[in-house]
Structure formats: structure tokens, C-alpha cells
Amino acid sequence: xxxxxxxxxxxxxxxxMSVALVFFVVIRWYPTILAFNVSFRDWNVFEGTGPWVGxxxxxxxxxxxxxxxxxxxxAFSNTVRYVLFGVPSxxxxxxxxxxxxxxxxxxxxxxxxxxxxxxVTSAVAVAFVWNWLYQPETGLINQALDLVGLPQQPFTKSPxxxxxxxxxxxxxxxxxxxxxxxxxxxxxxxxxxxEAARIDGANAWQLFWRITLPLLNPIIVYLTVLGTISYLRLxxxxxxMSPQGTGGPLKSTTTxxxxxxxxxxxxxKMGYAGALTVLLFFLILLITIIQLxxxxxxxxx
Amino acid sequence: MTTSAELGTEGTLQIADHFxxxxxxxxxxxxxxxxxxxxxxxxxxxxxxxxxxxxxxxxVKPPPELVNFSFFPENPTLQNYLNVLNxxxxxxxxxxxxxxxxxxxxxxxxxxxxxxxxLNKFDFPGKNIIFIGMLGTLMIPTEMLIIPWFTxxxxxxxxxxxxxYWGIAFPxxxxxxxxxxxxxxxxxxxxxxxxAARMDGMNEFGIWWRIAAPLVKxxxxxxxxxxxxxxxxxxxxxxxxxxxxxFYTLPVGLSFFRGESTTHWEKIMTAASLASIPxxxxxxxxxxxxxxxxxxxxxxG
Numbered sequence: 001x002x003x004x005x006x007x008x009x010x011x012x013x014x015x016x017m018s019v020a021l022v023f024f025v026v027i028r029w030y031p032t033i034l035a036f037n038v039s040f041r042d043w044n045v046f047e048g049t050g051p052w053v054g055x056x057x058x059x060x061x062x063x064x065x066x067x068x069x070x071x072x073x074x075a076f077s078n079t080v081r082y083v084l085f086g087v088p089s090x091x092x093x094x095x096x097x098x099x100x101x102x103x104x105x106x107x108x109x110x111x112x113x114x115x116x117x118x119x120v121t122s123a124v125a126v127a128f129v130w131n132w133l134y135q136p137e138t139g140l141i142n143q144a145l146d147l148v149g150l151p152q153q154p155f156t157k158s159p160x161x162x163x164x165x166x167x168x169x170x171x172x173x174x175x176x177x178x179x180x181x182x183x184x185x186x187x188x189x190x191x192x193x194x195e196a197a198r199i200d201g202a203n204a205w206q207l208f209w210r211i212t213l214p215l216l217n218p219i220i221v222y223l224t225v226l227g228t229i230s231y232l233r234l235x236x237x238x239x240x241m242s243p244q245g246t247g248g249p250l251k252s253t254t255t256x257x258x259x260x261x262x263x264x265x266x267x268x269k270m271g272y273a274g275a276l277t278v279l280l281f282f283l284i285l286l287i288t289i290i291q292l293x294x295x296x297x298x299x300x301x
Numbered sequence: 302m303t304t305s306a307e308l309g310t311e312g313t314l315q316i317a318d319h320f321x322x323x324x325x326x327x328x329x330x331x332x333x334x335x336x337x338x339x340x341x342x343x344x345x346x347x348x349x350x351x352x353x354x355x356x357x358x359x360x361v362k363p364p365p366e367l368v369n370f371s372f373f374p375e376n377p378t379l380q381n382y383l384n385v386l387n388x389x390x391x392x393x394x395x396x397x398x399x400x401x402x403x404x405x406x407x408x409x410x411x412x413x414x415x416x417x418x419x420l421n422k423f424d425f426p427g428k429n430i431i432f433i434g435m436l437g438t439l440m441i442p443t444e445m446l447i448i449p450w451f452t453x454x455x456x457x458x459x460x461x462x463x464x465x466y467w468g469i470a471f472p473x474x475x476x477x478x479x480x481x482x483x484x485x486x487x488x489x490x491x492x493x494x495x496x497a498a499r500m501d502g503m504n505e506f507g508i509w510w511r512i513a514a515p516l517v518k519x520x521x522x523x524x525x526x527x528x529x530x531x532x533x534x535x536x537x538x539x540x541x542x543x544x545x546x547x548f549y550t551l552p553v554g555l556s557f558f559r560g561e562s563t564t565h566w567e568k569i570m571t572a573a574s575l576a577s578i579p580x581x582x583x584x585x586x587x588x589x590x591x592x593x594x595x596x597x598x599x600x601x602g
Contacts, residue, residue, distance in 0.1 A: 008505075009423055009425065009505075010423075010425040010426065012419075012423065012505040013419050013425040014425065016415050016419040016505075016506075016509075020480070021431070024434060024438060024475070024477075027475075028446070028477075029434070032441050032446065032449075034448075034449035034452070035445045035446060035448065035449050038449065045448070045451055045452050048455065048456050097342070097345060100342050101342065103335060103338045104335065104338055107342075109588075109589070111342050111346055112588075112592050113592075114346040114349045115345070115346065115349050116588070116592055117350065117581060118349060118352075120591070121581065122534045122551065122552045122576055122580075123552070124552040124576070125552075125576050128558070128559070128569050128572075129352045129353075129573055131569075132356075132359065132569065132570060135566070138566070140351075172348075172349070175349075180595045180599065181596065183596070184597075222599075235536070236536040236552070240556055240559055245559060257537070260447075261537070264447075270448055274448050277445040277447075280444060280445065281441065281442055281445050284440075284442055285440060288440075
């Protein structure tokens with residue numbers, strides 16, 4: 001039997017994709033369906049099943065959310081606060097640094113390395129180093145505050161300061177990535193746009209608002225979406241920077257993923273934890289869609 | 302992931318060009334703007350690297366020096382390192398992290414490249430559905446899949462003994478983002494070249510392996526590096542799956558130093574140094590390629 005070229009191509013294509021197809025069905029889509037399934041059951045991980053309880057897990061989350069000082073409410077509201085504090089500061093700082101880096105030539109590589117190094121470091125190590133920096137009395141930051149005559153701060157030890165302190169670390173760690181992407185974007189903007197605008201009498205401020213920023217719009221959208229998702233999934237830093245890894249003090253730093261971990265893998269309430277992950281999924285989906293709709297504007301020049 | 306079309310991707314592999322000096326020609330005179338740019342970047346750079354120096358400096362201080370504050374160690378010692386290495390299983394955790402990162406990186410490089418190529422260069426029924434089916438998994442946060450993955454691992458005994466390596470690695474042996482990225486890069490490989498090889502009677506696997514793949518080597522290198530770093534630093538899933546000390550990866554093993562008496566910061570900083578310095582060295586050696594790779598893949602994605 002002679003196969004045509006097209007038939008042979010089809011066969012090759014499916015051979016090439018066979019392992020990946022199995023992977024995506026078995027390791028990605030089947031578990032996705034299973035995740036929804038788990039959230040409707042009183043799931044026992046070691047039996048791999050459990051009785052169907054309908055919406056009970058969701059109802060329990062809803063009831064817990066109504067209780068005063070509940071972990072669930074704290075987890076969701078904290079998670080949103082991490083996003084609201086973290087993403088804008090990360091973007092603004094990264095853009096500022098990228099704009100500065102675009103101005104210089106000498107030492108540019110050194111600065112890029114310095115700003116990027118935290119990004120390749122394990123979040124656990126980062127958390128420990130900052131715990132030590134934030135330490136009362138002996139910590140470097142409080143020593144420095146002492147030195148310039150300012151009062152010592154409790155940072156992660158106080159419910160009021162803990163979340164911003166951890167957010168600052170997350171920004172410190174992720175900044176470099178955004179800087180590099182912004183810098184690459186800035187350097188892709190053709191120089192003659194600026195020359196033409198300068199001839200028309202535009203000042204530096206106008207160049208930034210009328211040329212740089214609009215042309216960076218796709219990158220801003222990309223980094224906003226990516227950054228938001230990473231803050232919505234915050235876990236390692238929080239677990240390793242809060243006392244006993246429980247999202248304290250007084251639940252002031254706990255996140256959705258941390259509660260998933262605690263409910264699912266410490267208390268073995270898998271159904272409840274599963275329902276939390278489903279809610280997290282919808283939260284991420286919702287926010288991403290909103291961001292893509294409102295921030296994407298096509299800019300043509 | 303959605304912005305590539307707007308960024309004018311050329312489909313070529315001119316990595317170096319992104320970092321070509323922004324302003325060539327025109328010999329620079331002293332300028333205040335430039336001085337301020339350097340000053341601000343230097344202040345920022347100090348903030349970025351100080352935590353690393355502080356980590357390393359603390360790790361070589363004898364314990365009493367932590368209390369009486371001095372920035373540099375007065376009697377530097379490696380005793381902390383000996384203590385930590387003797388009382389923990391760091392060597393084993395290095396090995397585990399290397400094994401897991403190598404398994405997933407090798408697999409990702411092979412399959413993501415192969416599937417990305419197939420989706421770009423082949424025409425076959427079901428192509429759109431398969432592409433969407435793979436890309437769609439990017440919307441599913443991995444946190445939602447950990448309970449199903451854990452259930453599957455328990456059912457199939459992937460959480461016991463040496464299969465734990467596979468258990469830790471399996472969620473990341475093929476990645477949708479990598480496939481999407483490689484698919485973009487194969488745009489730059491001309492179809493005529495592949496057709497010519499077909500005329501010469503080369504089989505399809507050979508065409509991919511010998512002709513197409515070598516042409517996108519920089520992209521493959523970037524993919525490999527990011528996957529390696531990502532898996533090396535992966536925390537949540539290894540934390541859940543690895544069930545004994547001998548099978549912890551570095552971040553998981555390190556996280557248990559949190560329980561270490563918090564007065565022993567020299568120990569915790571030594572552990573953090575041991576966990577992060579190897580990858581920081583790798584980063585410093587390959588910093589050029591890594592940063593260019595980030596820029597390249599970021600703009601493509």
C-alpha cells in the first residue's frame with residue numbers, strides 16, 4: 001500500500017504528539033475534572049474516593065467565611081491585598097529601573113545581574129534571609145534603623161506590618177524578571193520615533209507618555225497578568241515567613257494556597273481544600289479576563 | 302502569552318540584538334541625567350545584593366558575633382558549614398534536586414520541541430483542537446491539580462521509594478508554555494529547507510532532529526535553563542509528595558530549618574547559603590544567556 005505524502009505527514013504528526021497527548025489527557029485534563037469531582041465529595045486521599053456530598057464543602061467554606069476572624073476570609077482578602085500591593089509596585093519599580101538601564105551603557109550587565117539574581121533563588125532561601133533581616137533587635141534592618149535614630153519595627157512579627165513586609169520580599173524577588181522584559185521592550189522601540197518627536201518639539205516627559213508607554217502596552221498587559229497570577233498563588237514565601245508556617249500572626253498573612261495546603265495536607269480535609277482550589281481557579285480566571293479586556297488596547301503607529 | 306502578535310515577532314533568532322547598545326555613536330559628555338541614573342541604579346542594586354551578602358557573611362560568623370553587631374565577621378569560620386552538613390542530608394538533597402531537575406528538563410526539551418515543531422510545520426486533522434487542548438491547560442493553576450495528583454501518586458505508588466523521583470517530576474515533564482514557545486520559534490525555520498531534506502529521502506524524525514531543531518538551539522537552551530531553574534526551586538509539589546527526609550529536594554529540606562531554634566540564625570543562613578549558592582554560581586556563569594533568554598522568550602510569549 002502506497003500512502004500519499006499528506007497521509008504520511010498525518011501519521012508522523014500523531015506519532016510525534018502521541019506521548020504529549022497522553023500526558024495532557026492523563027496528567028492535566030483528567031486531574032482537572034477530578035479536582036472538581038473532589039470538591040463535591042468528602043474525599044479521602046488514601047482511598048482515592050469518598051461519598052458524594054454535593055455542595056457541602058462550598059457551604060462549609062461559606063459558613064466559615066461568615067465566622068469572625070475566619071481563616072478563609074483572611075486567606076481570600078489577604079490574597080487580594082498581596083495582588084493590590086505587589087503587582088503595581090512591581091510594575092512601576094521595574095519600569096523605572098528598565099528606563100534607567102536603557103540610559104546607560106557601562107556596568108549595564110552588572111546591574112542586570114544584580115537585579116535578576118533574586119529571581120533564580122529558591123523562595124525558601126529568600127524567606128529565611130529576609131526573616132533574618134527583619135528580625136527585631138539583631139536584624140540588619142532594625143540595626144540600621146537604630147543607627148539613624150529611627151524606632152525599631154516588628155515587621156513580620158506584627159499583624160499590621162506582616163503582609164506588607166512579605167509583599168516587599170515578593171516584589172524584591174520578582175522584580176528582575178519584569179525589569180528584563182521591560183528593558184527588552186524598550187530597546188525594541190525604533191529610535192526614529194523619538195527623533196521625529198524631538199524634532200516636533202516634544203520633551204522627555206511627552207516622549208515617555210506618548211511613545212514609550214503606549215508602545216509598551218502589550219508588555220504591561222503581559223506582566224500584569226503574569227504578576228497577578230503569581231501573587232494569587234503566593235505560598236512558599238508566606239509559609240516560610242510566618243510563625244510555624246501558618247500564615248500568622250493572627251492570620252494576617254495567610255493566603256488561599258496556604259489554606260489549601262493546611263486543610264488538605266495537614267488536616268486531610270481534601271474535599272474542603274479541593275473546593276478552595278476550585279474557587280482559586282475561578283478567581284484567577286475572572287481577574288485574568290477582566291485584565292485582558294480592560295488593559296489590552298492595540299496601539300498602531 | 303497573548304501579546305506576541307502585537308509585538309511584531311520577526312521569527313528570527315537575533316538574541317544579541319535586543320541588547321545592542323542603545324545609543325551608539327555620539328561620544329557622551331558628562332551629563333547630570335546619566336549621573337543620576339547611575340546613582341539610582343546603584344542604590345537599587347545595593348538593595349538587591351545586600352541580602353545575599355548578609356546571608357553569606359552571617360554563615361561564616363561564629364554564633365557570638367551575631368549578637369554584638371558588626372557587619373563583617375571578625376573571626377570568619379567554616380564551622381557552621383561543617384555543623385550543618387554533618388547534621389542534615391544536604392548532599393542527598395543536592396542529588397535529589399539534580400535528578401528531578403534533569404528528568405524534567407531532558408523530557409521538556411525533547412517533547413516540547415518535538416510537539417512545538419509538529420504544531421508549526423505539520424497539517425493534520427484535529428490540529429486546532431489539540432492546540433487549544435494543550436494551551437487551555439495554562440489556565441488551570443497547578444494548585445488545583447495537587448490533590449488529584451497526590452491521589453494518583455498514591456494509587457500508582459509513585460510516592461514510595463525511588464519512584465518518588467518520578468512522582469516529584471511527572472507534573473512537569475511536558476509543558477504547554479514550552480510547546481507554545483517552541484511552536485513560535487519554528488516559524489523562523491524555512492519550509493523549503495525541510496522539503497529539500499524530504500526530497501533527499503530523510504525521514505521526518507531525522508528532519509526534526511538533524512535539521513529543524515539545531516536551527517532553534519538558542520530557544521532550546523533558554524527553555525532548558527528556565528525549566529532547570531524552575532524545577533530546582535519547585536516547592537509546593539515536592540513538599541507534598543516527598544515523604545521521607547532522603548527524598549526531599551533542596552527547597553523542601555531547607556524549609557525544615559524553619560523549625561531550627563530561631564536563635565541559631567548562623568545555622569539557618571548557612572543552610573540557605575548551601576541551598577542557593579550553587580544555582581547563583583550557575584546563574585553568574587551563564588548570566589548573559591539566561592538574561593537574554595528571558596528577554597527572548599518573554600517577548601515571544
